[in-house]
Amino acid sequence: MSQIFTFTIYSETKNLPATWDEIAHSNIFLSSKYLRVLERSAPLNMTCFFIGIFEDDELVGCALSQFLNSDLLASYGDRDKCLKSSIRTFAFKKFASHVLFVGNNMLTGQNAFVYKERSNKKAIFKVLHDSIIAIKAIIKSKGKTVHITTIKDFEKTEVIDLQSEFKSAYVFSTQPNMVFDIRDDWKSENDYIAALSKKYRDQYKRARKKAIGIEKRKLNLAEIIALEDNIYALYFHVAKNAPFNTFFLAKNHFSIFKEILQDDFLFYGYFLDEKLIGFNTLIKNGTAMDTYFLGYEEKLQREKMLYLNMLYDMISYSIKKGFKEIIFARTALEIKSSVGAKPVPMFGLITHKNIILQSKMPKFFGYFEPKTEWQERNPFQ
Numbered sequence: 022m023s024q025i026f027t028f029t030i031y032s033e034t035k036n037l038p039a040t041w042d043e044i045a046h047s048n049i050f051l052s053s054k055y056l057r058v059l060e061r062s063a064p065l066n067m068t069c070f071f072i073g074i075f076e077d078d079e080l081v082g083c084a085l086s087q088f089l090n091s092d093l094l095a096s097y098g099d100r101d102k103c104l105k106s107s108i109r110t111f112a113f114k115k116f117a118s119h120v121l122f123v124g125n126n127m128l129t130g131q132n133a134f135v136y137k138e139r140s141n142k143k144a145i146f147k148v149l150h151d152s153i154i155a156i157k158a159i160i161k162s163k164g165k166t167v168h169i170t171t172i173k174d175f176e177k178t179e180v181i182d183l184q185s186e187f188k189s190a191y192v193f194s195t196q197p198n199m200v201f202d203i204r205d206d207w208k209s210e211n212d213y214i215a216a217l218s219k220k221y222r223d224q225y226k227r228a229r230k231k232a233i234g235i236e237k238r239k240l241n242l243a244e245i246i247a248l249e250d251n252i253y254a255l256y257f258h259v260a261k262n263a264p265f266n267t268f269f270l271a272k273n274h275f276s277i278f279k280e281i282l283q284d285d286f287l288f289y290g291y292f293l294d295e296k297l298i299g300f301n302t303l304i305k306n307g308t309a310m311d312t313y314f315l316g317y318e319e320k321l322q323r324e325k326m327l328y329l330n331m332l333y334d335m336i337s338y339s340i341k342k343g344f345k346e347i348i349f350a351r352t353a354l355e356i357k358s359s360v361g362a363k364p365v366p367m368f369g370l371i372t373h374k375n376i377i378l379q380s381k382m383p384k385f386f387g388y389f390e391p392k393t394e395w396q397e398r399n400p401f402q
Contacts, residue, residue: 024076026144028152030159031071034060038073038080045083049306050125050132054281056085062277064268066093067126070159072152074136074145082136082145086156087126089267090165091118117373119165123153123172126267128311129198129350129367130174146186166374173369174198180368190370191382196351196393197364203340203347210337213361221359221400225333228326235325236292237334240300242279245288249276251297252290255316263352270314275302289334291317291327301331303338308345310335328353332360358398 031037034057045051059069067087074082120126124133136145157167172183172190180192207213214225238244245252253272260269271277278286282304291299299317303310312335317327332349339347349357354364371386373379 024141024144026141026148027075028148028155029073029075030152030155031073032069034071037071040080041073041083044080044137045135047307048132048135049282049285049304050128050311051083051085051135058274058278058281061281062271062274063087064089064127064270066090066268068160070156072134072149072156074134074148074152076140076144081140082134082148084123084134084149084152085125085132086153087122087124088156088160088165088167089120089122089126091120091267094266094268117168119160119168120267121153121156121160121167121170123149123170124174124369126173130311130348131176131179132174133172142182143186146183150186168375169371169373171369171371174367175369177366177368180370183370187370187372189379190372191379191386192368193371193382193386194366194368196354196367198351198367199349199354199357199362200365201336201339201347201349201357201360201362203345207340210333210340213336213340216401218400218402221398224329224359224400228329228333231324231326232330234293235298235327235330238290238292240288240290242276244290245276245279248290248297249273252300252316255297255299255318256314257316258319259316260314275314278302287338289331291331293321293325298325299327299331301335303335305344306348309348310339310342310344310346311348312350329356329360332357336360354393355395355398358395359400361400364397 034053037053037056041053045053049055056069056071063069067089070086070088072084072086073080074084134149153170160167172187175183184190184192204216207216214222217225240248249272252275256270260266275288279288285305287303289301290297298321299315301315302313304313315331322328335347347362349362358364371382373382373385378385
């Protein structure tokens with residue numbers, strides 16, 4: 022007797038099946054507690070859908086989908102008013118401002134779905150495809166049309182498997198995921214420093230010397246709430262100066278994160294003369310440490326080499342606590358490479374509702390995702 026695969030779309034975590042976390046246990050970013058973070062503090066222009074995949078009546082898969090309506094973004098193109106940027110902005114709003122993600126646009130890596138190993142992968146992907154059609158119908162019923170659908174971030178073999186179901190989709194690759202592998206024989210920061218070549222040991226010493234006078238503190242929930250305005254100002258300074266944004270975090274995002282994930286979410290503040298000048302955040306995900314959002318004062322960041330010191334602090338903590346790898350994500354590729362992170366190519370699938378634009382997707386995609394030029398470093402002996 023053949024099994025019947027179905028799906029259910031949830032908009033509230035209180036309605037998730039009781040066995041949800043049994044399926045999602047291997048990835049904190051699909052756990053019910055993380056989904057509660059999204060439920061309570063997702064970006065204003067983001068709507069989240071939680072997808073349960075069933076074999077007969079048994080839950081066998083969990084997936085996350087996010088709809089981003091960039092019409093609600095506060096501004097476009099504020100950073101660069103040149104003609105090319107203006108044209109790109111107009112085209113984006115006209116043809117690509119309503120995007121449905123299968124996966125998490127706030128993270129790098131395969132955080133789209135998880136399913137029981139014994140399950141029929143082909144059937145799972147077929148139901149996932151059907152659930153996307155259903156989500157588009159929900160969005161259309163609310164007066165919006167999805168321009169682009171994308172499934173992200175996968176390694177090459179994974180995306181080939183998906184393509185067998187999503188046949189019309191274009192396979193794309195964006196900036197790589199920067200992953201730092203922690204060697205088995207490293208037990209402390211000193212072991213890491215000893216493995217560096219002289220040039221990069223000198224870089225480490227120079228950065229640490231620049232940071233003299235800065236106090237690093239792990240903040241609890243009450244402290245995060247008390248500093249919420251300062252924290253958001255530092256985050257927003259970094260976010261608004263990024264080349265391109267599809268969302269901005271809610272002001273309460275970090276406090277909600279800490280409230281719900283507790284010890285699995287780490288918030289570090291950097292203080293100079295008792296003033297918060299920067300922060301970074303980390304999320305424990307099994308044997309991996311995921312870096313999350315950060316913020317800083319630009320002038321002091323340059324003077325104190327603050328960003329580089331944050332990277333060293335993340336490495337030191339993760340080694341000390343026995344993690345196997347650090348997910349440094351994309352962006353700032355070269356500086357992450359200089360501390361030892363390696364690029365892992367990430368792939369996805371993308372489709373446009375307009376058949377003509379879909380046929381031109383290789384050129385169309387490259388227009389909105391210009392190639393990043395950077396030089397990979399090897400800091401080790």
